[in-house]
Amino acid sequence: MDFVPHTRKDIEGMLKEVGVNSLDDLFRDIPDNIKIKGGLKIPASLDEKSVSDLVGGLSKKNVNSKQYVSFLGGGCYNHFIPSAVAHLVYRSEFYTAYTPYQPEMSQGILQAIFEFQTYMARLTGMDLANASMYCGASALAEAMMMAKNHTNRKKIVISKAVNPEYRQVVQTYATANELEVVEIKVGNDLATDFSEAVDDKTACVIVQYPNFFGTIEDLEKISALAHSKGAVAIASVQEMYSLGMLRPPGELGMDIAACEAQSFGNPISFGGPHLGVIACKTDLMRRIPGRLVGKTTDSEGKEGYILTLQAREQHIRREKASSNICSNEALCALAATIHLSMLGKSGLQKASEICAKNATYAKKRFEGLKLHLLNQNIYNEFCVEIPNADKVFEKLVEKKFIPGIKLWKYYPEMKNGLLISFTEMNTKKEMDEFFSALEGSL
Amino acid sequence: MTNIPKDLLYTKEHEWIRVEGDVGVVGITDYAQHALTDIVFVELPAQGKKIDQSKGLTVVESVKSVSDVYAPVAGEVVEANSSLKANPELVNHDPYGKGWIAKLKISSKDQLKTLMGPEQYEKYLQEQKH
Amino acid sequence: MKTIFENGGEGRAAVQFSDDQYPTEAPKIEDRFRRKNLKIPEVSEIEVVRHYTTLSKRNYGVDLGFYPLGSCTMKYNPKVNEDMAKLEGFTNIHPMQPEELSQGALQMLFELQEMMKEITGFDAFSLQPAAGAHGELVGVMMIKAYFQKHDKKRKKILIPDSAHGTNPASVTLCGLETQEVKSDGNGNVDLNDLRQKMNDETAGLMLTNPNTLGLFDQNIIEICKIVHEKGGLVYCDGANLNAMVGVTKPRDAGFDIMHVNFHKTFSTPHGCGGPGAGGVGVVGKLASFLPKPMVNQTNGMYHLDYNIPDSIGKVKSYYGNFGVLVKAYTYIRALGPDGLKRVGQNAVLNANYMRVKLMKHFDLPYKRICQHEFVISDRNMPNGVTTMDLAKRLLDYGYHSPTIYFPLIVHGAIMIEPTETETRETMDSFIETMLKILQEAQTTPELVKGAPHTLPVKRLDGVKAAREPVLTAR
Structure with missing residues (x-):
């Protein structure tokens, strides 16, 4: 199967117009010795039915969250997505369009992204937000670059309670730019203690909110500390539902919120595509990477939307650009915008509260089983110690429960620690089933 | 026709400087503002910033481009034109007047000798066209 | 058009969660960590659906028509x-x-x-x-x-x-x-x-x-x-x-x-x-x-x-x-191997077909067999009509414009990439439209310079957007 509409006759007619004899003649600039002889060695073509069967078969070799009860989170959260989201996102005027470089013909997505920026700014308590980044981790790395450029400093102070996946990405970008990364250990209640760590060489202080272990970090204190040394305070928010309930980073003095907004309308999808976004205060506006949609007027004074402040971007600034990002995650941002509109104020508040209620209930049940909780001041996830956790984990998987993330894989000192996460997809009934299964597996 | 005032000195990067005692007032030339088109933002250099000759003093941003403004001579920034914050278009409308960008305390007046006078700059612009 | 933030009314909601499936005990989160206000619209499902459906109609994708955006390879996206x-x-x-x-x-x-x-x-x-x-x-x-x-x-x-x-x-x-x-x-x-x-x-x-x-x-x-x-x-x-x-x-x-x-x-x-x-x-x-x-x-x-x-x-x-x-x-x-080869071959065929037809009327700076795309310049356009004008006028005729002003080494560059999935008829109509606009540039240049005329907005003020950035709804 292919999607070339031409018949042999069409091709012959067009070749004649071009003035060549064969399709091969069109490739005369390519030296013969590097042309493919005998075809690519990949599997033969398939018709639509066969390819659906094949790919469908692969999908069935995975266990999906409807087949198992899962308490996996840690930066990627399974939330309820209303049907309307997919129906609207999959309007092909949206998904088969390119970046809105012709604004008059792209008012639809431009306005939707403007709405997205508004949602993100409001939720994070910041002045503005960009049109999206690849993922929360690269957004965090680019936020670090903003801070580096803003302060002209090269020391990055980051909490060890930032998602290990994210810390690795930050390290990659830092290495390429010859920045020094200092990781700060957690203390009481698995919260980060930055005191002593920040000095006048520090470009930024990076903390996750709530942190990877689930603890709600004291951003007010952290931002004050950063500012006292002239450093930029960056919060990484990975469970955006938390902001339905928790005070936003912008209100707590943070300068940048580098977020992962997958929770809004985007399925977990084995880790991508997800939805990075950077929100910040006005004084950092010209340092923000990626696209920005702005409101303006047309030649007759009518309101409209357009990509703006593009001089920051790679296609104009070239080697002086603040980032090289070009494609972003626009369709994921559209999904998030529609999802948030569907939830509305009460829906977000309610769902946000349910996540926290579920976690509250689970904490109690763990304690009822005499298991040790490693942190208390949490939102929707927390850490628990289970003796012989590896074995218990296997037993639970056999019973079709995925109990959480094995912390010792990232923090060797947390032998037997599990990070357990809750959303509104987890009902009390399935939690009760889980706890009886757990009791039987200890 | 490009406006090139007689009382200023010029750089090859199209900055101008007006010497007022120890201080040099710096901006971009009429030619530069025209080439950049509508200026939408001027980053104001921080007061006290020390800078070497021909190093990046600040940047101006138009819809189409972002360009560096280089220091015509070495010096220390004593003042930046804060009215550009709200009205960057002053650089377009009045590049040698209200559109000045920064005042530098000149470190070495000798460096002024390396700059072009108005006639020389005009000739330079002519050459650039070819 | 109103933003979603100007829609709806207090108490409206599209999504509900029934309490009976969840535990009841309230979480113990200190008051100082709790959010005090949340400015999110309150809209019903029909309002959301109509709002974003309307927005979709103010957008343009490959499924609607030809999208010869050079360097972007806007080919048909198979539904499967x-x-x-x-x-x-x-x-x-x-x-x-x-x-x-x-x-x-x-x-x-x-x-x-x-x-x-x-x-x-x-x-x-x-x-x-x-x-x-x-x-x-x-x-x-x-x-x-x-x-x-x-x-x-x-x-x-x-x-x-x-x-x-x-x-x-x-x-x-x-x-x-x-x-x-x-x-x-x-x-x-x-x-x-x-x-x-x-x-x-x-x-x-x-x-x-x-x-x-x-x-x-x-x-x-x-x-x-x-x-x-x-x-x-x-x-x-x-x-x-x-x-x-x-x-x-x-x-x-x-x-x-x-x-x-x-x-x-x-x-x-x-x-x-x-x-x-x-x-x-x-x-x-x-x-x-x-x-x-x-x-x-x-x-x-x-x-x-x-x-x-x-x-x-x-x-x-x-x-x-x-x-x-x-x-x-x-x-x-x-x-498979044959299908992929047809992609390369026909992408190049289509581009050359369009190149040969357009070069009779437009300036083609590099006169060689091209690959998947080619670049023409604005040199032959009369009456001060620019590449930008041409691009905007194409929108009026229901096409997305080619990539413009890139690469930088061609004056007023117009970069056209048809891709392999377009029919000869589609390309012919587009070529006819290009010629028609060229003629308009001769006879009624103001019509071209004022384009677009048929879209929800006319040419937007990019300078204003950058000088006074409004990046969020008030």
């Missing part, structure tokens, strides 16, 4: 790809679930890595980058890491003057320096300039091939040789892979690294600018520098492999833009 990516067994799997429970996903990634190795000719292929520019960044990071290990003084990367803006930006982001290489009169890299600039401080050359003029560099083998002889690496910006897929493998021309834009060549849609997916292929000596993780296979079990000794590290959370890669995998499996 979307259906595959929407399967529950792909969308509802968590990246941290045990590998035994994700064997289908890992197998798909592994097979895609293998197929991409064959399609591009490289020895190893990573699927980690989230987009083309991200792939470029990864590529340059690898070049840097490679020379950090082998020859630290190499810090300069040569880039032709016709390059995409992402190229120099990627280089600077890695703390390396760029140096421009000229193009010659035929649109190839100027070999003398390259020879002169290539020295023992040069890490390598970043080259888009076919280049942004749509031309396959006639000296490609010599170019790679010059760079290699001086100890450098050659990077291929694979944005234009569509022209050569199934016809030649970039590795065979001498390239050492290449990024691929899956959303272009392999038809995962652009989605208004993303999500895309990028891949990076490398020759053997660079494989140990690839980002983490790769997907490997041992005894029939697929697993994530983090054991990559010189790896630049992780560049994105988890394992690339998986959902996008499902679409690319589906596409490649559907087309």
Whole structure:
């Protein structure tokens, strides 16, 4: 199967117009010795039915969250997505369009992204937000670059309670730019203690909110500390539902919120595509990477939307650009915008509260089983110690429960620690089933 | 026709400087503002910033481009034109007047000798066209 | 049109959650951590659906019509790809679930890595980058890491003057320096300039091939040789892979690294600018520098492999833009070797067909057989009508405009890429429209200069948007 509409006759007619004899003649600039002889060695073509069967078969070799009860989170959260989201996102005027470089013909997505920026700014308590980044981790790395450029400093102070996946990405970008990364250990209640760590060489202080272990970090204190040394305070928010309930980073003095907004309308999808976004205060506006949609007027004074402040971007600034990002995650941002509109104020508040209620209930049940909780001041996830956790984990998987993330894989000192996460997809009934299964597996 | 005032000195990067005692007032030339088109933002250099000759003093941003403004001579920034914050278009409308960008305390007046006078700059612009 | 924030009314809600399925005890979160206000609209489902449906009607995609946006490869996006990516067994799997429970996903990634190795000719292929520019960044990071290990003084990367803006930006982001290489009169890299600039401080050359003029560099083998002889690496910006897929493998021309834009060549849609997916292929000596993780296979079990000794590290959370890669995998499996070859051949046929027809009326600066796209200039346009005017007038006739004012080396550039999926009739109508606009430019230039006339808004004031940025709804 292919999607070339031409018949042999069409091709012959067009070749004649071009003035060549064969399709091969069109490739005369390519030296013969590097042309493919005998075809690519990949599997033969398939018709639509066969390819659906094949790919469908692969999908069935995975266990999906409807087949198992899962308490996996840690930066990627399974939330309820209303049907309307997919129906609207999959309007092909949206998904088969390119970046809105012709604004008059792209008012639809431009306005939707403007709405997205508004949602993100409001939720994070910041002045503005960009049109999206690849993922929360690269957004965090680019936020670090903003801070580096803003302060002209090269020391990055980051909490060890930032998602290990994210810390690795930050390290990659830092290495390429010859920045020094200092990781700060957690203390009481698995919260980060930055005191002593920040000095006048520090470009930024990076903390996750709530942190990877689930603890709600004291951003007010952290931002004050950063500012006292002239450093930029960056919060990484990975469970955006938390902001339905928790005070936003912008209100707590943070300068940048580098977020992962997958929770809004985007399925977990084995880790991508997800939805990075950077929100910040006005004084950092010209340092923000990626696209920005702005409101303006047309030649007759009518309101409209357009990509703006593009001089920051790679296609104009070239080697002086603040980032090289070009494609972003626009369709994921559209999904998030529609999802948030569907939830509305009460829906977000309610769902946000349910996540926290579920976690509250689970904490109690763990304690009822005499298991040790490693942190208390949490939102929707927390850490628990289970003796012989590896074995218990296997037993639970056999019973079709995925109990959480094995912390010792990232923090060797947390032998037997599990990070357990809750959303509104987890009902009390399935939690009760889980706890009886757990009791039987200890 | 490009406006090139007689009382200023010029750089090859199209900055101008007006010497007022120890201080040099710096901006971009009429030619530069025209080439950049509508200026939408001027980053104001921080007061006290020390800078070497021909190093990046600040940047101006138009819809189409972002360009560096280089220091015509070495010096220390004593003042930046804060009215550009709200009205960057002053650089377009009045590049040698209200559109000045920064005042530098000149470190070495000798460096002024390396700059072009108005006639020389005009000739330079002519050459650039070819 | 009103924003969603101006819709609805207090107390309205589209989504409800019934309490009886959840526990009741309230969470104990200190008051100082609790949010005091939440400014989110309160709208009903019908309001949401109508609002975004209306917005969709103010947008334009390939499904509506011709989209000859040069360098962006706006081909038809097969619907089956979307259906595959929407399967529950792909969308509802968590990246941290045990590998035994994700064997289908890992197998798909592994097979895609293998197929991409064959399609591009490289020895190893990573699927980690989230987009083309991200792939470029990864590529340059690898070049840097490679020379950090082998020859630290190499810090300069040569880039032709016709390059995409992402190229120099990627280089600077890695703390390396760029140096421009000229193009010659035929649109190839100027070999003398390259020879002169290539020295023992040069890490390598970043080259888009076919280049942004749509031309396959006639000296490609010599170019790679010059760079290699001086100890450098050659990077291929694979944005234009569509022209050569199934016809030649970039590795065979001498390239050492290449990024691929899956959303272009392999038809995962652009989605208004993303999500895309990028891949990076490398020759053997660079494989140990690839980002983490790769997907490997041992005894029939697929697993994530983090054991990559010189790896630049992780560049994105988890394992690339998986959902996008499902679409690319589906596409490649559907087309197979013959289908992919037809892609390359017909993309080039279509571009040349349009080139030959348009060059009779428009100025074509580089008069050669082109690959998947070609660039005309604004030189023949009368009465001060500009490329921008032409582009806006095309919108009135229901077409998306070509890429304009790029590459920078062509005055008033108009870059046209029809792709292989367009019919001859579609291209003929577009050509007729181009000629019609040219005629309008003669007879009624004001009509063209004032375009567009038929869209929800007229030309928008970009200066105002940048001078007084309004980035959120009040």
